[in-house]
Amino acid sequence: MKKIPLMLVDDDSLMVNDLKTMVDWDALGFKIICSAANGKKALSLFQQHLPPLVITDISMPIMDGLDLTDHIMSVRPDTYVLILTSYDDFDFARRVLRSGAKDYILKNELTPATLTEKLTHIYSHMAFEDMETYQSKRALLREYFQVPKSRGLPKNLEVWNSRRLYYFILSPALPLSLPKDDTAISGTVSGLYHALKNMVTVTYRMPILFYFGNFVVMGIMPNQPMLNKEHYQKHLIRQMGFYLSDFMPESRAVFYCRKSRTLDEIRDDLHTLRPLLHFYTLLPSDTPLELDELKRQPVMRQPQAPPSLGLSGKSITPESLKKMLRDYLTPIINGRDAEGLISFHSNTCSYFESLCENRLSFGNNYFYRGLDEYLDFLADAYMSSLEALHLQSRAKYSMSVRNAMDFILRQCSNSNLTIEKVAENVGFSAGRLSVLFKTETGQTINKYLTDVRIDMAINLLENSNYKIYEIAEMVGYKSSQYFSQIFYQKTGRRPIDYRKIPD
Numbered sequence: 001m002k003k004i005p006l007m008l009v010d011d012d013s014l015m016v017n018d019l020k021t022m023v024d025w026d027a028l029g030f031k032i033i034c035s036a037a038n039g040k041k042a043l044s045l046f047q048q049h050l051p052p053l054v055i056t057d058i059s060m061p062i063m064d065g066l067d068l069t070d071h072i073m074s075v076r077p078d079t080y081v082l083i084l085t086s087y088d089d090f091d092f093a094r095r096v097l098r099s100g101a102k103d104y105i106l107k108n109e110l111t112p113a114t115l116t117e118k119l120t121h122i123y124s125h126m127a128f129e130d131m132e133t134y135q136s137k138r139a140l141l142r143e144y145f146q147v148p149k150s151r152g153l154p155k156n157l158e159v160w161n162s163r164r165l166y167y168f169i170l171s172p173a174l175p176l177s178l179p180k181d182d183t184a185i186s187g188t189v190s191g192l193y194h195a196l197k198n199m200v201t202v203t204y205r206m207p208i209l210f211y212f213g214n215f216v217v218m219g220i221m222p223n224q225p226m227l228n229k230e231h232y233q234k235h236l237i238r239q240m241g242f243y244l245s246d247f248m249p250e251s252r253a254v255f256y257c258r259k260s261r262t263l264d265e266i267r268d269d270l271h272t273l274r275p276l277l278h279f280y281t282l283l284p285s286d287t288p289l290e291l292d293e294l295k296r297q298p299v300m301r302q303p304q305a306p307p308s309l310g311l312s313g314k315s316i317t318p319e320s321l322k323k324m325l326r327d328y329l330t331p332i333i334n335g336r337d338a339e340g341l342i343s344f345h346s347n348t349c350s351y352f353e354s355l356c357e358n359r360l361s362f363g364n365n366y367f368y369r370g371l372d373e374y375l376d377f378l379a380d381a382y383m384s385s386l387e388a389l390h391l392q393s394r395a396k397y398s399m400s401v402r403n404a405m406d407f408i409l410r411q412c413s414n415s416n417l418t419i420e421k422v423a424e425n426v427g428f429s430a431g432r433l434s435v436l437f438k439t440e441t442g443q444t445i446n447k448y449l450t451d452v453r454i455d456m457a458i459n460l461l462e463n464s465n466y467k468i469y470e471i472a473e474m475v476g477y478k479s480s481q482y483f484s485q486i487f488y489q490k491t492g493r494r495p496i497d498y499r500k501i502p503d
Helices: 013-022 039-049 067-076 090-099 112-127 134-146 155-161 186-203 229-247 262-274 275-280 318-333 338-353 372-392 398-413 419-426 429-443 445-463 468-474 478-493
Strands: 003-011 030-036 053-057 080-085 103-106 164-174 209-210 215-221 252-256
Touching: 003 013, 003 112, 013 112, 013 372, 030 039, 030 445, 039 053, 039 067, 039 134, 039 262, 053 067, 067 080, 080 112, 080 419, 090 398, 103 112, 134 155, 134 186, 134 262, 134 318, 134 419, 164 186, 164 229, 164 275, 186 209, 215 262, 262 275, 275 338, 275 398, 318 338, 318 445, 338 372, 398 429, 398 445, 419 429, 429 445, 445 478, 468 478
Parallel strands: 003 030, 003 053, 053 080, 080 103
Antiparallel strands: 164 215, 164 252, 209 215
C-alpha cells in the first residue's frame, strides 16, 4: 500500500503523542513525517515538505488552524486538511469548509475507532485523486458515456459495472446561444465537478464521479442501509445544495435516479433522455427531476413562426409583449423542444438586432432561471431595440422633445396621462413644451400620444387574444366606445376589422 505523508499540528504535546499512538498509521496507509506546536511553525514545515495531508488543531497560539489552512491552500490547494476541534455547530462547519479544509473531527469523540474510520475515508479520497489510478478510469468513463449505446463496456470498468449505485446528474445552466447541449464552458463544468468531489469522496465509500460534455455524473453507495430512500435522496440533494451554494452559486439542473443503477443502465438512460436533459439545462427548474419521470415526458417539435412575430417595430407595452411571447413559447415549453427554443431565440435576437440596424447585439452567453426571467430578457431586448431605433429617427429633435417622447412611450397606457405631467417630467411648463414640440415635430403632444396608443392597439389586435375592451384599457382608454371612435378616425377601420381581415 502506498504510504501518504502527513503532518500533525497541535500546541498540546500530549495530544500529539496520543495521536501518534492511537492508531496503526502504517497499516492505514499513512506516514507521519513531521509535527508542530503552532501554526507558524507548521507553515514553515509545510513549505519544506509539502505533505498532502495535514491534521491540525484549531485553537493555537501565534496562528490558529483556520489561518494555517488559508496559507496552506495558497501554497498547495489540493492539500487535505483535517481540523481537530471542540466546536460542534452548523456555522462552524460552514466556516471550516469555506477555509479550504476538507473535514473536521470533534476531540471529545476522538477514539481509535473514530480516527480509523476517518482515516479510511481520507485514504479513499486521496487514492481517488491519484493520477495513476482514478484519472485513467475517469477518462475511460468519459469516453464510454460519449459513445453510442451499442458500444460495450471497457474491461477496465467491468468491476465498477457490477455495483448498483444511486446516480445524480448535474449540469450548469446553458445559454440559449449554444447550438448543442454537449458544448459548455469547461471551467464551469470543472468547477461543478470539484465542488461535488469535496463532498462525496469524504462522505461516501468508493463513489463514481466524472464529467463529460456539460454533465457531471455522480454515483454513490450510502454508508448505511436506507430506511427511507426518498427521504435520503432529498437529504443528499439538500447537502449538494449546501456545497454548491458556497462554491458555485450559478443556476444548475439536477437529475436523479429513485432506483439504483449499473453504469450500463445510467449510460443508456442518459443517451435515451439526452433531448430532455438538454431542454432542462436551457431553462433549469428549481426542483430536481427524476429520470424515470422524464421517460414519460415526450419531446414534441413545434413549427416556427417568422422571427418578427408580427411586431415590425411597433410600440407595445413590456407586459403585452411578454404575454404575446408567452403565448407563442408555451407550446415549445410544453413540448420540451430544446431545438425549437434555441431556434426561436436565435431568430428573435437576430430580428431585434436588425430592427435597430445592428446598433445592439443580443447574441449573448447569458442563462435564464426559468421562463419568466427569459421573457424579461426578451422584453428588455425589444424595448432596447425600439429605443435605439427611435433615438436614430429622432436625432434631429432637441433633448427635451426626445425626453417627452420617451416619457409618453413609457406612460401611454396610463389613462390619466396629461400634457402637464409630460411637461413636469421634462422640467418645462405645459405651454412652453407644447410650442417646442409642435415646432420641432409638426404635431401636437396629444396627436403624438394618440398615434402611439393606436399603433400599440393595432399590434395587440393582430398578435393577441385580448378582448377589445381589454386592449382599450391597456393603451390608456377608459371607455371602449370612445377608443373605437378614435381608432376609426385614425385608421378608417374598426378595431374588430383587424381580426377579421389581417393585414
